[in-house]
Amino acid sequence: MKIILYLKKNFSTTLDNFNKGEFSFSEGTIEQDLNLLVRALNASISGIILTDNRQPDNPIIYCNSAFEKISGYKRRDIIGHNCRFLQKDDRNQRQRLQLREAIEKGISCVVEIRNYKKDGTLFWNELYMSPIKDEKGNVNYFIGVQNDITRRKKAELELRSNNELMERRIEERTQSLKESEDYLASIVQTVRESLIVLDKDFRVLSVNEHFLKVFKVNKEETEGKMLYDLGNRQWDIPLLRELLENILPTNNPVEEFEVEHDFPHIGKKLMLLNAHRIELEGQFKDRILLAIEDITDRREIERRKDDFLSIASHELKTPLTTIKGYVQMMQRIIPKDAEEKFRSLLNKTSVYIERLNHLIAELLDVSKIQTGNIELHKEVFDFDKMVHETVEHIQSATKTHQIVVKGSATNSFSGDESNIIQVVNNLLSNAIKYSPDEKEVVVYLSKVSDYLKLSVTDFGMGISMENQKRIFERFYRVGEIQQQFPGMGIGLYVCEQVIKNHGGSLWVESEPGKGSTFSFTLPLNERVGNAE
Amino acid sequence: MKGWVMLNKTILVCDDDEGILDMLEIVLEDAGYHVIVVSNSLKIYEAIDKQKPDLVLLDLWMPVLSGDQVLRTLRKNPETDKLPVIIISASREGKHIADEAGANGFIAKPFDLDQLVNDVQKLAS
Ligand SMILES: Cc1cc2nc3c(=O)[nH]c(=O)nc-3n(C[C@H](O)[C@H](O)[C@H](O)COP(=O)(O)O)c2cc1C
Numbered sequence: 001m002k003i004i005l006y007l008k009k010n011f012s013t014t015l016d017n018f019n020k021g022e023f024s025f026s027e028g029t030i031e032q033d034l035n036l037l038v039r040a041l042n043a044s045i046s047g048i049i050l051t052d053n054r055q056p057d058n059p060i061i062y063c064n065s066a067f068e069k070i071s072g073y074k075r076r077d078i079i080g081h082n083c084r085f086l087q088k089d090d091r092n093q094r095q096r097l098q099l100r101e102a103i104e105k106g107i108s109c110v111v112e113i114r115n116y117k118k119d120g121t122l123f124w125n126e127l128y129m130s131p132i133k134d135e136k137g138n139v140n141y142f143i144g145v146q147n148d149i150t151r152r153k154k155a156e157l158e159l160r161s162n163n164e165l166m167e168r169r170i171e172e173r174t175q176s177l178k179e180s181e182d183y184l185a186s187i188v189q190t191v192r193e194s195l196i197v198l199d200k201d202f203r204v205l206s207v208n209e210h211f212l213k214v215f216k217v218n219k220e221e222t223e224g225k226m227l228y229d230l231g232n233r234q235w236d237i238p239l240l241r242e243l244l245e246n247i248l249p250t251n252n253p254v255e256e257f258e259v260e261h262d263f264p265h266i267g268k269k270l271m272l273l274n275a276h277r278i279e280l281e282g283q284f285k286d287r288i289l290l291a292i293e294d295i296t297d298r299r300e301i302e303r304r305k306d307d308f309l310s311i312a313s314h315e316l317k318t319p320l321t322t323i324k325g326y327v328q329m330m331q332r333i334i335p336k337d338a339e340e341k342f343r344s345l346l347n348k349t350s351v352y353i354e355r356l357n358h359l360i361a362e363l364l365d366v367s368k369i370q371t372g373n374i375e376l377h378k379e380v381f382d383f384d385k386m387v388h389e390t391v392e393h394i395q396s397a398t399k400t401h402q403i404v405v406k407g408s409a410t411n412s413f414s415g416d417e418s419n420i421i422q423v424v425n426n427l428l429s430n431a432i433k434y435s436p437d438e439k440e441v442v443v444y445l446s447k448v449s450d451y452l453k454l455s456v457t458d459f460g461m462g463i464s465m466e467n468q469k470r471i472f473e474r475f476y477r478v479g480e481i482q483q484q485f486p487g488m489g490i491g492l493y494v495c496e497q498v499i500k501n502h503g504g505s506l507w508v509e510s511e512p513g514k515g516s517t518f519s520f521t522l523p524l525n526e527r528v529g530n531a532e
Numbered sequence: 533m534k535g536w537v538m539l540n541k542t543i544l545v546c547d548d549d550e551g552i553l554d555m556l557e558i559v560l561e562d563a564g565y566h567v568i569v570v571s572n573s574l575k576i577y578e579a580i581d582k583q584k585p586d587l588v589l590l591d592l593w594m595p596v597l598s599g600d601q602v603l604r605t606l607r608k609n610p611e612t613d614k615l616p617v618i619i620i621s622a623s624r625e626g627k628h629i630a631d632e633a634g635a636n637g638f639i640a641k642p643f644d645l646d647q648l649v650n651d652v653q654k655l656a657s
Binding site: 310313314317318319320321322323324325326328329332333353357361377418 | 549551552554555556558559562593622623624625628641642643644645646
């Protein structure tokens, strides 16, 4: 606790100097000093973030490693967001209003607020927030220093509760743990997934029945051996080794790691690996559970399904092309004195041809995305220009709304332009569609740290907290939501996947009745995106 | 009438789908071009040799000999290496395949007639 306080104090004096304009670097060594400063920030055990108060909704432009650790989010899901995402749907907190007031007034404040990690776990966040002003007194930035004080809070709470009750509870728990251990053991043996338990040196402690069956091996040649020595050293892959060796020190699990290999006895297979650190209180800790699933057949079926859909969509598009051609031809040669009805029927026909075309394309996209086969054709393009053009295109077909573009992001971005156009298109048409009584949609472009950010804001009906999660699901369009958001379809799901594939993140913030803002960030520097 | 006055250009269209061929023939003739259609990509070289088209519209996915294969062969031959070729395809990866094979243009199916005629006009002049 002392260290934290000390750090915090130090920080505020630094900031004060900042405010007074006294904070400066020696000319020649600016870069070194900056490096040092960044290293110092990353060594801090408090989360530290900076937000840009000059941009709409105070997006985060810097976070240190401790902030990632405390929150459980990766940098790419942090930069560009407003920090309220830590509150998830626990929005009725007095502290939130305190923060809001402090931000409005441009003053500092300290609050203890309930926040949630990415995996949903609650943590008590002791947040120190302070403005950074320029010479003229404008608040350009805010700095936030976060400390996870859950333990302290918990201790406080627990102290309050009855001691005796606690003891009894603990007893009960130990009892039930013992029972659940037997229970678990039986599950482990029957589950249809290969499981290996490793000690901290990657020696195999035990394997389940399914493992022996799948790899056609026996217990003797497996248990007690080093993981990397098994079979024909199939698990001795540098990247896998690195990931596995990181589990215990960092508590980062290995997820969905694919190994394609010619295994002894069973031949060429595709295996999916997941590994977690496991711990049973009082019994052991620092063990690793490795789960292996044979996905050879599944992948093959998925591939065939993709091929099938590819061919089907191609085949469907061919006659559609012919129909579209003829309809357009008819629209051209329509006699001047033709009945209005005739004209309108032709126009309607072409609208539905477009719709069908769209559906066919989406079908293929979703199938590919699901199986992770979406191909990115990366090229450098002018992002801002692309956005302006896309907006113009939609604007030319929209009479009801004015689309306003503000700010700028970058004129050189490396990514799949046609995929990203699709995303921008989708966000814009949703914004128009779901604000039928409004006249304006705002597109805001900016740079936040090494990400570009695009937001599309409408002032329409908005989306409730609950539905905000669901609209990104693949086939959410069932029942009630379908009635509320018809035609949003699989579009958002596809959008999110496209942005994720580029190493960015897509999210929504909305208040029912006031409107919604859909935003995405994309890494400007390729390394950032790929470092997943 | 208008075609005869305005242009005197020949367009060769190669697609394995008769429906598309038929439609493109009507559309391009209406725009004033002389149109030759070939439904079997194996016969395309002979047709080019005989008819000396000013531009070729080539489908990508065709049985036996695909559009990009045809295009690569055309590009290797000094007689046809400069012949303007537009690839048309219903698959989105088509554009990259077309670019790599040396196409002068790419049009995704289903296309817009105005856009098609526009692109053809640009390249067949
Ligand atoms: C620099 C800074 C850091 C912040 N850190 C947090 C935080 O760690 N946790 C949190 O719940 N809110 C944090 N906030 C507050 C939210 O971003 C937001 O301002 C607050 O929820 C009030 O606004 P709202 O009512 O529009 O959500 C921070 C704000 C700033 C400016």
